[in-house]
Amino acid sequence: MMPSPSNPSLLLINPWIYDFAAYDFFARPLGLLHLAGFLESCGFEITLLDCLGAPAVRSGAFGTGRFPKVILPTPPPLHGLPRRYGRYGISESEFRNRLARLPEPAAILVTSLMTYWYPGVAAAIAIARQYFPRTPVILGGIYATLCPDHARGQAGADIVIQGHGDKACLSYLADFTGIKVKPDDESGDFDVLPRPPLHLLPHLPFIPLLTSRGCPFQCDYCASRLLQPRFAARRPQAVVEELLHWQDSLGLMDVAFYDDALLYQADSHLLVILEELARRGRNFRFHTPNAVHARFITLEVARWLKRSRFATLRLGVETTSTGLARLDRKLAAGELEEALAHLKEAGFAKREIGVYLLEGLPEQDDRDLEASIRRVHALGATPVLAQYSPIPGTALWPTAVAASRYNLEADPIFHNPSIFPCWPEFSWERVTRLKRLAQGE
Ligand code: B12
Numbered sequence: 001m002m003p004s005p006s007n008p009s010l011l012l013i014n015p016w017i018y019d020f021a022a023y024d025f026f027a028r029p030l031g032l033l034h035l036a037g038f039l040e041s042c043g044f045e046i047t048l049l050d051c052l053g054a055p056a057v058r059s060g061a062f063g064t065g066r067f068p069k070v071i072l073p074t075p076p077p078l079h080g081l082p083r084r085y086g087r088y089g090i091s092e093s094e095f096r097n098r099l100a101r102l103p104e105p106a107a108i109l110v111t112s113l114m115t116y117w118y119p120g121v122a123a124a125i126a127i128a129r130q131y132f133p134r135t136p137v138i139l140g141g142i143y144a145t146l147c148p149d150h151a152r153g154q155a156g157a158d159i160v161i162q163g164h165g166d167k168a169c170l171s172y173l174a175d176f177t178g179i180k181v182k183p184d185d186e187s188g189d190f191d192v193l194p195r196p197p198l199h200l201l202p203h204l205p206f207i208p209l210l211t212s213r214g215c216p217f218q219c220d221y222c223a224s225r226l227l228q229p230r231f232a233a234r235r236p237q238a239v240v241e242e243l244l245h246w247q248d249s250l251g252l253m254d255v256a257f258y259d260d261a262l263l264y265q266a267d268s269h270l271l272v273i274l275e276e277l278a279r280r281g282r283n284f285r286f287h288t289p290n291a292v293h294a295r296f297i298t299l300e301v302a303r304w305l306k307r308s309r310f311a312t313l314r315l316g317v318e319t320t321s322t323g324l325a326r327l328d329r330k331l332a333a334g335e336l337e338e339a340l341a342h343l344k345e346a347g348f349a350k351r352e353i354g355v356y357l358l359e360g361l362p363e364q365d366d367r368d369l370e371a372s373i374r375r376v377h378a379l380g381a382t383p384v385l386a387q388y389s390p391i392p393g394t395a396l397w398p399t400a401v402a403a404s405r406y407n408l409e410a411d412p413i414f415h416n417p418s419i420f421p422c423w424p425e426f427s428w429e430r431v432t433r434l435k436r437l438a439q440g441e
């Protein structure tokens, strides 16, 4: 690898999604933006190229919508599936035009999200290399963290960094540029890290926000602990200041929380944030696409959620069945019922309360899922099916590997939840029947 010129400019890339289905449900590259903020504060000049930064082809509510899609050949390991594979985001020619206009950066930093989206990561890196063949490429993010060996072998980056990666990045950048930077604060404290530079995003109808990292629970199917071993919350005041800053500078009102455990210790965290915003007379509208814990919804919490205009509310539940050995550790019998009663008393309507139910788990019996769907309807909430993605390193992984019709260990492309890798076969009839039931038909 050749050292780069002394220009300390960095190119950060959020790659395309390659998948059978993808919807922009409050999705923004917040991890890459956090890294951008940190590197900017260390004196680097940042250019962000967001492959998903295309205006939606069909707009949904609150800035959500359909990504533009170009159909691509289905990857060989998935041949035969009755679904259309494609690339979501900006066109390849737009990506190339943007690269062609850029000066040579000192390094290219690429993020990654879902493990099974790695073909989009590899495609973006391969194209970027055509324009900057001498520039080192560093890959980080969720796929890089969960599947580091695969990423090292297949993604085409020079370096793969697991985890937050900010300090590791600095040390590699020092090697490439000769510029040694010592951050002002080396504690890694969430609150002293610079704000993510949201203004770098080309299309931003809402504020993506992280008020805490990690989760105090450890559900069998979830990667939260692998990505963030300890739960850590920001100071409520710092969160308030960040929200006011973005509202004042970008004029935004909608906020999407990316937290895994937003309602954990709500009395000293979320409620303090909401009270302070109310005290200052600031109006926001909130969304929890990543789900909140039902067990933390007391009547007081429910009233604050209503008063503060939580417009997209999703509860993470998995299944309402008490007969099955439960895979998650976050909900005990009766807690969902209680939470829904509180939300209703606070004034939430059925359509406003989405309850995620996991579909496609290994050894899952449809009758159990159907019973869960009916139960959620009966409790006056809206069931939302979330397809299960097997993740290496989770407690459920060995069961998923044993149950799958694919060799899950051979290729992360098989982690794709929309192929239902742990069903004996893909069945539109089964998918449609469960979907209709969830829609109340
Ligand atoms: C928010 C979130 C979403 C959001 C959208 C997120 C987005 N940005 O687009 C929504 C709600 C839409 C979503 C949807 C889904 N999600 Co999700 N989601 C998350 C969540 C909670 C946080 C991701 C995030 O943005 N974190 C915030 C940023 C700050 O962190 P980060 O990206 O990791 O970045 C840090 C580091 O990785 C690193 N880093 C990042 N980039 C780079 C680059 C370099 C060069 C370096 C050095 C470092 C670096 O630095 C950052 C700062 O610390 C994760 C779980 C988790 N705790 O991470 C699950 C997670 C990623 N989701 C998951 C799943 C399963 C899904 C769904 C499939 C669920 C479903 N069945 O519907 C869908 C799929 C979406 C789709 N098809 O479009 C899985 C991953 C599965 C997989 N195989 O990879 C996770 C891990 C949760 C889990 N169950 O374990 N998700």
Ligand code: SF4
Binding pocket: 215, 216, 217, 218, 219, 222, 223, 224, 225, 260, 261, 316, 328, 329, 330
């Ligand atoms: S409660 Fe949610 S975020 Fe926490 S471990 Fe379980 S599924 Fe993951």
